[in-house]
Amino acid sequence: MRRAGRARWAVCAAAVLTATACGSGAGAPGGAGVLTASWGDPQNPLEPANTNEVQGGKVLDMIFRGLKRYDPRTGKAENMLAERIDTADSQNFTVTVKDGWRFSNGEKITAKSFVDAWNYGASLRNNQKNAYFFGYIDGYDKVHPDTGTQSADTLSGLKATGPRTFTVRLSQKFSTFPDTLGYPAFAPLPTAFFTHHAAWLSKPVGNGPYAIQSYTKGSAMDLRRWNAYPGPDKARNDGVTLLVYTDSNTAYTDVLAGNLDLVDDVPATQLKNVRTDLDGRYINTPAGIIQTLAFPYYDAKWNTAGARKVRTGLSMAINRAQITETIFRRTRTPATDWTSPVLGTAGGFQAGLCGAACTYDPATARKLVQEGGGIPGGQVKITYNADTGSHKQWVDAVCNSINNALGNDTACVGNPIGTFADFRNQISQHRMQGPFRAGWQMDYPLIQNFLQPLYYTNASSNDGTWSNPQFDRLVDRANAETDQPAAVRLFQQAEGVVRDNMAAIPLWYQNGSAGYSARLSHVTLNPFSVPVYDEIKVG
Amino acid sequence: MGRYVLRRLLQMIPVFVGATLLIFLMVNVMGDPIAGLCGERQCDPATAAQLRRDFGLDQPVWQQYLTYMGNVFTGDFGTAFNGQPVTELMATAFPVTIRLTVVAILFEIVIGITLGVLTGLRRGRPVDTTVLILTLVVISVPTFVTGLLLQLLLGVEWGWIKPSVSPAADFGELIVPGLVLASVSLAYVTRLTRTTLAENRRSDYVRTAIAKGLPRRRVVGRHLLRNSLIPVVTFIGADIGALMGGAIVTERIFNIHGVGYQLYQGILRQNTQTVVGFVTVLVLVFLVANLLVDLLYAVLDPRIRYA
Numbered sequence: 001m002r003r004a005g006r007a008r009w010a011v012c013a014a015a016v017l018t019a020t021a022c023g024s025g026a027g028a029p030g031g032a033g034v035l036t037a038s039w040g041d042p043q044n045p046l047e048p049a050n051t052n053e054v055q056g057g058k059v060l061d062m063i064f065r066g067l068k069r070y071d072p073r074t075g076k077a078e079n080m081l082a083e084r085i086d087t088a089d090s091q092n093f094t095v096t097v098k099d100g101w102r103f104s105n106g107e108k109i110t111a112k113s114f115v116d117a118w119n120y121g122a123s124l125r126n127n128q129k130n131a132y133f134f135g136y137i138d139g140y141d142k143v144h145p146d147t148g149t150q151s152a153d154t155l156s157g158l159k160a161t162g163p164r165t166f167t168v169r170l171s172q173k174f175s176t177f178p179d180t181l182g183y184p185a186f187a188p189l190p191t192a193f194f195t196h197h198a199a200w201l202s203k204p205v206g207n208g209p210y211a212i213q214s215y216t217k218g219s220a221m222d223l224r225r226w227n228a229y230p231g232p233d234k235a236r237n238d239g240v241t242l243l244v245y246t247d248s249n250t251a252y253t254d255v256l257a258g259n260l261d262l263v264d265d266v267p268a269t270q271l272k273n274v275r276t277d278l279d280g281r282y283i284n285t286p287a288g289i290i291q292t293l294a295f296p297y298y299d300a301k302w303n304t305a306g307a308r309k310v311r312t313g314l315s316m317a318i319n320r321a322q323i324t325e326t327i328f329r330r331t332r333t334p335a336t337d338w339t340s341p342v343l344g345t346a347g348g349f350q351a352g353l354c355g356a357a358c359t360y361d362p363a364t365a366r367k368l369v370q371e372g373g374g375i376p377g378g379q380v381k382i383t384y385n386a387d388t389g390s391h392k393q394w395v396d397a398v399c400n401s402i403n404n405a406l407g408n409d410t411a412c413v414g415n416p417i418g419t420f421a422d423f424r425n426q427i428s429q430h431r432m433q434g435p436f437r438a439g440w441q442m443d444y445p446l447i448q449n450f451l452q453p454l455y456y457t458n459a460s461s462n463d464g465t466w467s468n469p470q471f472d473r474l475v476d477r478a479n480a481e482t483d484q485p486a487a488v489r490l491f492q493q494a495e496g497v498v499r500d501n502m503a504a505i506p507l508w509y510q511n512g513s514a515g516y517s518a519r520l521s522h523v524t525l526n527p528f529s530v531p532v533y534d535e536i537k538v539g
Numbered sequence: 540m541g542r543y544v545l546r547r548l549l550q551m552i553p554v555f556v557g558a559t560l561l562i563f564l565m566v567n568v569m570g571d572p573i574a575g576l577c578g579e580r581q582c583d584p585a586t587a588a589q590l591r592r593d594f595g596l597d598q599p600v601w602q603q604y605l606t607y608m609g610n611v612f613t614g615d616f617g618t619a620f621n622g623q624p625v626t627e628l629m630a631t632a633f634p635v636t637i638r639l640t641v642v643a644i645l646f647e648i649v650i651g652i653t654l655g656v657l658t659g660l661r662r663g664r665p666v667d668t669t670v671l672i673l674t675l676v677v678i679s680v681p682t683f684v685t686g687l688l689l690q691l692l693l694g695v696e697w698g699w700i701k702p703s704v705s706p707a708a709d710f711g712e713l714i715v716p717g718l719v720l721a722s723v724s725l726a727y728v729t730r731l732t733r734t735t736l737a738e739n740r741r742s743d744y745v746r747t748a749i750a751k752g753l754p755r756r757r758v759v760g761r762h763l764l765r766n767s768l769i770p771v772v773t774f775i776g777a778d779i780g781a782l783m784g785g786a787i788v789t790e791r792i793f794n795i796h797g798v799g800y801q802l803y804q805g806i807l808r809q810n811t812q813t814v815v816g817f818v819t820v821l822v823l824v825f826l827v828a829n830l831l832v833d834l835l836y837a838v839l840d841p842r843i844r845y846a
Contacts, residue, residue, distance in 0.1 A: 041804065043576065045622040052578045124585050127593070129576060132583050146584050201622065217623055218631065219706035219796045243706070246803065250690075250794045253702045257695045260703075387807055421575025421809040428574050428581055439579055453580065461580035 033238030037262040038251035048187040049121030049128040060184040063206035068182035072526040075445035077179040090175040093168040103190040104211040111166040113188035119154045130185040138169045173480040209235040235534040264514040268390040271329035287529035288342045288442035289510035294464040296432040301376035309372030311502040317365035317405035323397045335506035339450040342527040348447030348488040362405035384437040385423035386416035447491045471497040558822045572809035617812030625816040635708045636797035642717025651725045655732020674726035686719045686792040703794040716793040735767040776832030780825030
């Protein structure tokens with residue numbers, strides 16, 4: 001490999017000197033049917049229960065299939081490895097795994113592949129950051145106590161009852177539990193994961209349509225179509241080469257030059273000319289992401305009846321339409337509820353639920369803020385992390401909008417924090433003094449996932465510690481409800497409680513965007529804003 | 540000579556300890572990194588506590604530093620948050636950055652000194668004025684502008700090069716990034732060479748050499764250039780360290796996975812182990828490069844002796 005590299009250097013050097021073409025054109029390193037795509041270095045080791053960000057998620061989506069899979073277009077949870085999941089009481093589930101599935105190393109997938117994987121993910125000693133996904137399963141508090149050491153190694157609610165069947169007992173009723181099983185943390189794992197862990201991590205083996213051919217940590221991963229894949233969603237290309245880019249601008253430039261086939265994060269600065277640059281090879285579709293402003297309810301100033309009016313007033317002082325148009329170029333759409341359009345109306349999305357409280361109305365905004373006793377502390381400080389995304393731009397725009405509406409140049413200022421880690425740290429230490437940026441990317445397309453983790457008392461992402469007994473009761477009832485439409489209705493009622501208290505200000509729904517080279521066709525993004533790699537056709 | 544080198548090496552020890560301590564404290568001041576690992580949600584307290592214990596973050600800072608330094612002397616630079624040992628990151632990043640630096644230094648030496656000699660010998664002529672203006676332009680334009688401009692022109696518009704560097708990062712791919720990285724220093728080298736050359740041209744030993752009837756080539760190459768290169772060598776030597784650590788911008792533009800990339804990511808993720816490890820090695824490179832430069836003086840100017 002090194003030798004080949006040197007030879008190319010000589011050719012390219014000569015080319016630079018004589019000013020002829022070198023390097024550009026259809027530069028696919030892997031072969032004709034293999035596409036190259038932009039990637040980011042995964043933050044955590046690539047274990048299914050340890051990956052909580054989209055870059056590692058891309059890989060898991062290609063090399064793993066779980067009991068359920070979310071349809072890339074509708075987001076509906078459909079059986080993949082599950083033959084059936086039966087329950088009589090929404091608390092005890094019997095899962096039957098389909099016959100004939102194997103891992104790409106030839107090992108048969110049995111009930112044990114799931115039970116072992118879930119036990120591993122839940123166990124405290126394995127440091128899995130998604131362990132809480134197993135929190136509904138009975139016995140979780142034993143294998144993953146909040147403090148001290150674990151008193152059990154396996155979940156008592158999880159039992160393999162046959163080669164292809166296992167039972168799950170939950171600690172509470174949770175009717176939509178089967179629909180959460182499409183999340184990567186619930187993927188089955190081969191024996192090699194447990195016996196040769198380090199080797200597995202350097203080249204993960206799964207059961208998805210692709211198998212990893214080579215993985216150079218921090219720079220590239222080569223995935224090839226696994227020809228013996230038994231599932232219905234076989235890859236329609238020969239493989240995918242993921243290349244790590246530090247800066248999405250470079251990836252975008254590479255697509256322009258034909259040096260890269262797919263960039264799935266078009267930088268905000270390029271949005272203005274992306275349509276002409278790429279000649280229509282650009283997609284912009286809704287994803288299950290909502291951006292909100294959360295409030296610190298541990299600060300007594302923000303937790304009063306008057307502050308509720310102020311929050312509603314601030315919400316009405318934000319000109320969402322203008323900001324999404326000018327800054328985000330319609331890659332985000334003004335939010336009118338607290339969920340996401342990708343849920344669909346049947347799934348619980350309800351456009352306009354927020355009503356007037358999310359409509360720009362400077363006069364009413366000013367009135368409400370005055371009635372509420374003015375802004376607590378005299379000034380709104382919106383805290384955000386300045387290291388990623390274009391947070392600074394929109395926070396400044398939101399502040400401008402608030403300042404103009406309230407007729408006060410110092411009513412709102414941005415409060416940038418250098419790194420995401422520090423931002424999260426200050427949030428977890430309850431050091432926020434005013435509203436702060438809160439982005440939510442759904443784990444699975446259920447209305448429950450947009451409400452419970454964010455607004456339920458002491459929930460994992462309830463950073464502002466909002467608490468409302470009425471909301472909690474409605475969520476509990478919804479989770480126990482076996483009838484899907486009835487459950488959705490209860491969740492929407494709970495969302496109404498969020499609205500009436502303006503627990504958080506909904507800003508906009510985020511789209512996923514991607515640009516691609518002329519070599520590709522059938523490029524789509526799923527509701528998680530990840531490209532549906534297996535459907536892409538090359539050439 | 541031997542004693543001099545020994546003394547210099549001994550001086551490196553306090554510099555090394557001080558630099559690592561400073562960096563260690565600075566990264567620590569940024570706060571607890573664990574909170575950033577769990578996305579937009581609270582890490583569950585048990586896992587967070589265990590991660591803190593695993594990375595030694597639950598101990599007081601001075602103890603963390605002592606443990607870290609103890610490990611460094613046994614060759615263990617710790618583990619990054621993605622589970623990779625920092626030494627492994629170094630093994631992939633440093634060769635790339637060294638290649639990039641070599642390309643940049645070569646540009647500085649070959650183009651910089653050649654242009655310097657050319658203009659130094661022709662002061663006031665059109666060549667001189669043109670090069671002076673050009674170097675002024677290069678110095679005043681920030682590196683990221685030069686980089687993005689060349690990337691767009693050569694990579695997208697004309698298609699001569701690939702806009703980004705592949706993970707292998709061969710020398711050939713690094714020519715343009717190396718030129719961008721070297722551009723500002725290159726201009727300085729040109730100007731420095733030009734000035735010292737022009738100054739030394741008027742000195743007695745050069746007049747003597749010409750009076751002796753030596754051929755012009757020998758006067759310039761052996762007498763004039765050799766003496767004039769001393770400040771230039773100092774500059775280039777100090778630049779080696781600066782180029783290796785300061786390549787963050789260039790590496791980002793051309794997507795080179797070198798030291799700058801690892802440092803950037805380490806800082807964003809507040810990964811003390813990565814940042815301190817890389818900076819420590821950079822400090823060492825800087826110290827050694829400076830020592831070599833000082834030793835080179837004696838080679839260039841026999842009057843300089845070290846004891």
